[in-house]
Amino acid sequence: MPPHVVEAATDAAGRVFSRRTRGASDLRQAISTILTREHGIAVDAETELLITHGAQHGMSIALRALLHSGDEVVVPSPTYFFDGMIRMAGAIARYVCSTAQTGWSLDLEGIAAAITDRTTAIVLCNPNNPTGNVPTADELRHVLALADKHGLTVFSDESYERYVHEGPRYTPVRALGGDRDRVVTVTSLSKNYAFSSWRIGYVHSSPATIDKIHAALEWDVINIGDISQAAATAVLTGPQEWLDVEFATMKARRDVMHSVLAEADVPVVLPRAGIFLFADLTALGRRGDDLEDFLLDAGVAALSGGGFFGPDTHVRLLYGAAQSEVRALGERVAETVSDVRSAASRL
Template identity: 30%
Template structure:
């Protein structure tokens, strides 16, 4: 019996994550150093875990409000006004989501009709399945290595057509570590206002910045509040990937749609996880500073180590915990290079082509692991390229 005949046609737009495919390969090999995983290696800070335990004792085990607890939304409102320079009403313009991923999925569901075009940065995080699931058409704008992987607003202008509905921006950027500066965002904002295009601003790495770089939320720019859906997560900043808590800041009409759908989808974000999130946002931010300091030291190790290897060049990441080295000199596809390294030298990394056509010739390496692991991995990579 062909079970697939029961599948909805829309499923054809969904692809397996290339990252998960690579992880599945790595899991079959003993002794692999995994430099592919995109999550902090730190434990969730103690005060956040304690808040969750207290929440259990206080009875936060029942259905939560669909849009999230009010005290958490109030804390988010204070945070985004102070840090992101966006003023949002906690009653109507903030939605607590199951991580940033649910927020992104909901935006595609609520905004994208069949045939609508969605501009994405290439290389950039893989939003393609979410776009195609609802009949959208991804339109790639290249972020070139010679421009430090920052998009040229003129290229964005050329990509705009009457069908353009949404532009997705991810800054600080995964996988490149690039930060789009205020000037770039202002020019993109002008285009969005001129053509009435919505921006989905995906900002999970907002706190992981190096060398004094500034993170600017495009929703804070003049005239952009109602044209921006800003999406945040606690996963990266607070080492809370498994808690699945994020939040969305947007026009109240969009938030109302998200709340309505939440009631039919998962009811709400786990109550006790929201108590942990409240402690994370409202409590001391020293834990974030400590983690970023550790990432900064590891970045130096990886950047210096990669650039010392024959045939590899790497731009210094301005943010995130990723390096995106150029491996094109070896004459292998990024998939073949990554498979060779994991199978023959037990170092897992992510092929750059997963992040778009312009990511071919690169691999993503995470430095969200110990310095000891990074040093061992660099040694294995050196041995590997010597045998190519």
């Protein structure tokens, strides 16, 4: 952390704060200013924002506040780990899996076909974790039109907005209109401002919807930690040069890993965002947990695509480390695939 963030946290550690269950006013105002400046979204900081312990906490309380037992939720996949949160809300997830052939783009026809009379919501990951796909504005408008037609709530996890390496650019769902009461976005300040250990984010929706989610938050945690909120405010309002350096290296790390895997003929769609590649390791002849264990024995930590409700012959590989380590990871995967292919050719 840069000095101005450490100083803000240190100062907050010596102070006593009143309960601010919606979050610190100065932090919410900073978020509102950024959303207006960068995305042209007019936001009432007092009524339309709710500070949370990160995006996962925000999504969990939003789902529990707005869904009911037996509701069906359409979830384009592969996607982040929303399943447990949806089940905790008493709802049932209906997954619509995209394909590598389309670059993991949203299957809009599949989403429409998955909607039934029990469907109440669609959950998006924008940009997508684990594929790195960035939905286009037109694709998101299509989803919103479906939601408006069927009276559905759209939940959108937008935790990797600052990690987009190339077009199409990130588009906030709430910048596209639709029924504002039924559009809920959650965001991770921890990820987008490179301080994940602080665990802080926010929910953005209409005043009426935020009121419902706020009630769920109070039963969970009463309020968010004041020190992390002070740090977050300093990150958002202070110098940004240190972040520019951090994010400028992400695309280069991605390109290193992708090139190593491509040279080894490991199929992988070039991700446009995030810190992960979704690699096709069908050549290893293993799936799911067995694939994860096999890779771990080879010195590679990876998560099977099955955990993301995608193909379990694929794995998510992270390139968030130093470039030398990213290259070493790619080379280890390539070597493992090469060894298996060589063994198979000798049979």
